[in-house]
Amino acid sequence: MSKAWEIENFLEVKNNQLHIDGVSAVDLAEKYDTPLFVFSEKRIKHNIKRLQKAEEGIDCPLQVCYAAKANSNHEILQVIRKAGSDIEVNSGGELQMALDAGFTGNQIIFNGSAKMESEIELAIESEIYAIQADSFYEVELIEKVAKSIGKRANVSLRLVPEIESDTLQGLQTALLTSKFGMMPEEALEAFRRWNRNDEFMNLCGIHIHIGSQNPKSEPYSDALLTLFENLLKIFNETGHKLSHLNLGGGFPVNYLRDDSHVKFMSEDQKALLSTDLDPSEIISNAWQNLKTHAEKANASNLLENIELLIEPGRYVIADAGICLTKVRNFKKRPIKQLAIGGQQFSEKDIISQSADHRPLTTDHWLLTDAGFNILLSMETYKWYYHLISAERAGEPHKTSYKLAGPLCDGGDVYFDIEGEKRLPDHRLLPESVEVGEILALLNCGAYSVAQMFPYNGRELPTILQISKSGTVKKIK
Numbered sequence: 001m002s003k004a005w006e007i008e009n010f011l012e013v014k015n016n017q018l019h020i021d022g023v024s025a026v027d028l029a030e031k032y033d034t035p036l037f038v039f040s041e042k043r044i045k046h047n048i049k050r051l052q053k054a055e056e057g058i059d060c061p062l063q064v065c066y067a068a069k070a071n072s073n074h075e076i077l078q079v080i081r082k083a084g085s086d087i088e089v090n091s092g093g094e095l096q097m098a099l100d101a102g103f104t105g106n107q108i109i110f111n112g113s114a115k116m117e118s119e120i121e122l123a124i125e126s127e128i129y130a131i132q133a134d135s136f137y138e139v140e141l142i143e144k145v146a147k148s149i150g151k152r153a154n155v156s157l158r159l160v161p162e163i164e165s166d167t168l169q170g171l172q173t174a175l176l177t178s179k180f181g182m183m184p185e186e187a188l189e190a191f192r193r194w195n196r197n198d199e200f201m202n203l204c205g206i207h208i209h210i211g212s213q214n215p216k217s218e219p220y221s222d223a224l225l226t227l228f229e230n231l232l233k234i235f236n237e238t239g240h241k242l243s244h245l246n247l248g249g250g251f252p253v254n255y256l257r258d259d260s261h262v263k264f265m266s267e268d269q270k271a272l273l274s275t276d277l278d279p280s281e282i283i284s285n286a287w288q289n290l291k292t293h294a295e296k297a298n299a300s301n302l303l304e305n306i307e308l309l310i311e312p313g314r315y316v317i318a319d320a321g322i323c324l325t326k327v328r329n330f331k332k333r334p335i336k337q338l339a340i341g342g343q344q345f346s347e348k349d350i351i352s353q354s355a356d357h358r359p360l361t362t363d364h365w366l367l368t369d370a371g372f373n374i375l376l377s378m379e380t381y382k383w384y385y386h387l388i389s390a391e392r393a394g395e396p397h398k399t400s401y402k403l404a405g406p407l408c409d410g411g412d413v414y415f416d417i418e419g420e421k422r423l424p425d426h427r428l429l430p431e432s433v434e435v436g437e438i439l440a441l442l443n444c445g446a447y448s449v450a451q452m453f454p455y456n457g458r459e460l461p462t463i464l465q466i467s468k469s470g471t472v473k474k475i476k
């Protein structure tokens with residue numbers, strides 16, 4: 001393999017074309033048209049296996065609960081279930097999708113920051129593993145619904161203990177400033193109020209989700225330790241012995257395996273997107289730290305019969321999805337006329353942005369059919385998806401182009417229009433790319449098709465899945 005983005009037996013160059021699980025991406029684009037999403041069943045299963053492996057490094061059962069919000073396509077949920085994963089949902093709609101995909105109640109946990117009574121009712125009726133209450137008020141609401149239908153609810157409490165992660169501000173969820181969860185004191189109050197034998201309320205766990213794409217492992221250790229300290233306090237003060245701890249999701253994906261663009265991005269963004277942490281290592285380090293503390297506190301017995309839950313979304317599905325797009329328009333523009341934020345580029349900037357260090361005097365624009373209506377985070381979080389030519393994947397990618405999507409919106413571009421270098425200004429592709437060439441955006445499986453919308457009256461793309469045996473199936 002000669003390209004840094006290649007992955008053996010999954011993403012490969014054959015006959016100069018990108019192949020996904022042995023299938024030519026160009027053939028798929030020609031047959032199904034673009035934009036087109038292609039998912040690999042094999043890769044999804046591989047990713048889940050890597051997460052399940054984390055159980056080897058801890059002393060209790062590990063439940064992998066796939067975060068459905070990352071991609072809730074029916075067929076994909078079925079693949080995930082068959083790979084042995086449980087599931088985390090965020091609404092009554094996702095809960096129903098999980099049930100429709102064959103997950104049983106005891107495989108489902110339900111987050112959400114403003115649950116409706118009807119959603120809570122569905123959760124209790126389905127006897128799910130845990131409704132994760134987001135506030136003290138919500139625990140009371142769950143009790144009210146449980147009483148009204150005469151069934152006991154399994155409930156876990158989501159804590160917001162002020163643990164910081166180095167991810168983007170909008171992706172941090174364990175800070176007091178975040179909208180999620182309740183203070184540990186409120187959780188303790190709930191355990192005081194509903195005793196262990198309460199007829200309608202089974203308070204059975206606590207939960208922390210620190211955020212998404214967390215580039216360092218320490219916050220996970222902090223989070224697990226915080227969960228343990230709360231578990232201990234709850235036991236000492238109320239006698240409740242918890243049956244599970246939930247460490248949340250956010251395990252990072254390396255979006256910059258090919259770092260040819262890296263020098264054009266800010267250090268922070270690079271660090272965030274190029275993380276290559278192994279979830280097994282993150283979890284086993286956090287567990288060892290927890291064990292030491294439990295021994296010191298003479299409380300190891302509280303970890304007997306406990307289960308550890310994790311809620312990975314991105315890690316399962318991001319690199320299993322590829323977006324194929326076609327160049328639909330082309331234009332050239334003198335670079336000096338291009339002012340971003342009212343600022344003209346200096347000659348030095350221009351030289352430094354050219355891949356081969358020749359001064360760029362003309363921008364070559366390629367306008368594709370993949371806009372932010374199908375890859376929303378490219379606009380909201382300036383998320384980087386590596387771009388290659390699917391038709392000429394094996395050729396040197398050294399020519400700079402300015403890339404944009406098809407939407408009638410000036411923000412529908414593949415660079416950081418605010419000039420903060422969260423995305424490279426230019427993308428590198430083979431020379432002489434023309435209208436009609438098929439390109440591929442890699443690592444597009446998470447938070448893409450789950451968020452797409454038909455802005456500008458654009459048809460939503462077809463979604464394909466390549467099965468383990470290599471069969472191509474339309475799944476939307």
Ligand SMILES: Cc1ncc(COP(=O)(O)O)c(C=O)c1O
Pocket residue numbers: 067070088111173209211212213248249250251311312313314315446
């Ligand atoms: C509560 C909760 N769990 C899990 C996840 C999944 O995060 P990721 O896809 O980064 O693993 C999220 C995502 O925001 C979340 O809010």
